[in-house]
Amino acid sequence: MKVVITSIVVAIILALVFSLPALAQESGTITITMTGVCEISISLDKAQWPLGNIASDTEYTTIPPIEWCTLTVEGNCNVNTFIVGEDAEWVDNAGYKWTLSNDGTNGENVYGLWFRISGDTTRGPLGDGYVPITKTQDEFWPYGGSGSSLAPGATKQFGLKLLMPTYFVGGRDMQTQITISAVAA
Amino acid sequence: MIGGKKLTGLIAALLVIFMPSFTLAQDINFSVSPPEVHIYNLSSGEAEEFELTIHNKDEIAHNFTIATFQPPEEERREGMAELPDGSWISFSSQEIEVAANSEANVTVAVAIPRGQKWAGGDWETWLGVAAESSDLLAVRLYVRLLVSTNPTMEARSNAGLVAGIVAGIVLLGCGCYYYFRRKAKPG
Numbered sequence: 267m268k269v270v271i272t273s274i275v276v277a278i279i280l281a282l283v284f285s286l287p288a289l290a291q292e293s294g295t296i297t298i299t300m301t302g303v304c305e306i307s308i309s310l311d312k313a314q315w316p317l318g319n320i321a322s323d324t325e326y327t328t329i330p331p332i333e334w335c336t337l338t339v340e341g342n343c344n345v346n347t348f349i350v351g352e353d354a355e356w357v358d359n360a361g362y363k364w365t366l367s368n369d370g371t372n373g374e375n376v377y378g379l380w381f382r383i384s385g386d387t388t389r390g391p392l393g394d395g396y397v398p399i400t401k402t403q404d405e406f407w408p409y410g411g412s413g414s415s416l417a418p419g420a421t422k423q424f425g426l427k428l429l430m431p432t433y434f435v436g437g438r439d440m441q442t443q444i445t446i447s448a449v450a451a
Numbered sequence: 452m453i454g455g456k457k458l459t460g461l462i463a464a465l466l467v468i469f470m471p472s473f474t475l476a477q478d479i480n481f482s483v484s485p486p487e488v489h490i491y492n493l494s495s496g497e498a499e500e501f502e503l504t505i506h507n508k509d510e511i512a513h514n515f516t517i518a519t520f521q522p523p524e525e526e527r528r529e530g531m532a533e534l535p536d537g538s539w540i541s542f543s544s545q546e547i548e549v550a551a552n553s554e555a556n557v558t559v560a561v562a563i564p565r566g567q568k569w570a571g572g573d574w575e576t577w578l579g580v581a582a583e584s585s586d587l588l589a590v591r592l593y594v595r596l597l598v599s600t601n602p603t604m605e606a607r608s609n610a611g612l613v614a615g616i617v618a619g620i621v622l623l624g625c626g627c628y629y630y631f632r633r634k635a636k637p638g
Contacts, residue, residue, distance in 0.1 A: 296492050298501055300485040306592050307482030313586040335588065343486050346526065403523075411525070429529065447591035449526070449577060450486035 307341035308448045315426065323372065326428045332384045332395070334425040337406075337446065338417075344415040344451040347406040347422075351379050351399040354442035364440060370398030371429070378429035379444065383407060383422055396427055399444060408448060415451030440449050479582040479590065480508040481515070481549075489597040490561055496568055500563035503594060505557065505580055507549035514548050514583040517557055520593065522577050531575035531597060539563060540576060540596070546583075573601035617627055 312335040316325055328334035339345055353379060356362040363375070370378040370390070379399040387396040389409070397404070407422050408414060416422065426444070484504050493499055505515050519537045529532070534540070543558035559578065564571050574597070581591040 267492075285468055296490065296494075296497070296499055299489040299491070300487070300501070304486050305484035305504075306486035306594070307479050307483040307506075307508075308590055310478045310588050310590060313478045313588050315586075321581070340480070341482055392633070432469065440588065441585060443585070443589050445581070445585060445589045445591050447579065447593060449522070449593035450595055 304343045304450070305341045306343055306345060306448060306450055307339075308345065308347065308446070309310070309338050309340050310446065311338070317428075320430060322430050322434060323432045324430050326430070327358075328427070330425065330427040331427075332382045332425040333423040334388075335423065337422045337424065339420045340420050342418050344417050344442065345448040346408060346415050346451045347388045348403045348447045348449075349381060349399055349402040349406040349444065350447070352401060352442055354440040357441050360375045362435065362438065363372050364434060365443075366401055366442070367398070367429075368400045370396075372431050374433045375431050377425075377431050380427040380429075381406075382427070383424045388405050389399075399426075401409040403447070452628075478586070478588065479584060480535055481580075481582060481590075481592070482506045482508065483580045483592045483594055485594065487595040487597070488559075491599045492601050492626045493561065493563055493598060494601040495567070496565040497562055498560055500558055502558055503554045503578065503580070504554050505547065505549055506554045507551060507582075510551050512548055513551045514546055515558070516546050516580050516581055516583060517542050518545065520577040520579045522575060522593075522595075527575045528595070528597060531573050532596065533577040534574040534584070534596075535569075535572075536564075537576065540578070559596070561596070562599055563598075569600055572598070572600045574598045 268442045286408050315328060320326060337347065353366050354364040365375060365378045367373070367376050367378045370380050380390075380396040381399055382395045382397065383406075385387075386397075389395050390397040406415060406424075482505075484506070488501055489501050492502075503517070507513050507515075519534075519540050521533055521537070524533075539562055541560045541562070543560075547555050547557055549555040576596050576598075577593040578596055579591050579593050581589060
């Protein structure tokens with residue numbers, strides 16, 4: 267009987283010696299941290315740009331040029347903002363499109379888009395405050411590692427500039443979208 | 452004269468004038484919370500879930516889409532690398548309709564594949580929420596998702612090995628027991 271008990275105790279001890287360290291590692295706690303009751307939100311006071319009749323190889327600017335639309339930080343956390351554009355597509359057939367230029371210039375069925383934030387006078391490739399909107403998401407505000415993020419309630423006014431293609435097929439209703447995004451700073 | 456008319460027509464065609472669809476509805480007002488989520492100590496082969504809340508502050512219902520986005524390096528939190536595979540993130544629904552002045556939740560699951568190479572990782576990806584619209588100007592809100600994996604996660608995948616060792620030791624104990632019992636029998 268004594269031998270039986272000794273054998274069982276030895277077996278249990280050996281089992282615990284080998285398994286406990288591994289089991290202890292498996293008991294690690296997964297922690298999820300969420301940033302309190304914060305919410306992220308921005309708003310734009312414009313969504314449309316009624317251009318009227320437009321022509322090829324022509325530049326159009328919003329009116330007023332740089333205080334046309336106001337971005338407001340509506341949430342309760344500081345944000346960094348970005349901007350991205352896309353090709354313009356024919357509403358009736360997405361097979362026909364105008365390609366969004368990657369440097370703000372135009373060409374045959376290629377159009378350019380620019381934005382300028384009020385107060386920016388030297389930003390952009392031409393040093394006039396206008397920055398090309400491309401299909402790659404780029405900084406809206408802050409930019410270039412300078413400037414601070416936008417605090418709740420902060421606003422930024424901006425305008426747009428559209429450079430029409432040098433040639434396009436007329437009579438087609440084209441559609442595009444510019445997306446302004448925000449992330450917690 | 453005819454040539455001149457043709458030229459004029461051509462110029463007119465090239466200068467085609469049309470009403471572009473840069474005409475849009477009003478801006479859609481919505482918010483997302485939380486703006487940042489950090490999952491710590493996630494292990495190989497494990498999954499974890501959390502909920503995002505989309506608050507539609509408009510007077511009409513809207514459809515919202517959710518998708519992952521790889522942030523540029525300079526925008527990531529310090530020490531965070533790009534999430535190796537976007538397919539690790541899944542959503543209960545990538546498109547959801549939210550009624551006017553209402554909230555809706557989307558469950559986000561993060562699943563790390565098995566493998567020692569995923570141990571001790573610190574990754575960041577963004578979850579972009581946007582309202583579907585044909586407006587010229589649209590808003591997308593990003594939620595930062597930070598994932599840190601357990602540096603010793605391989606031990607977890609050795610659960611079978613541990614179980615085998617335990618079973619072996621128990622069998623060894625039984626063997627010892629029968630051996631000593633037989634040895635203890637007289638004659």
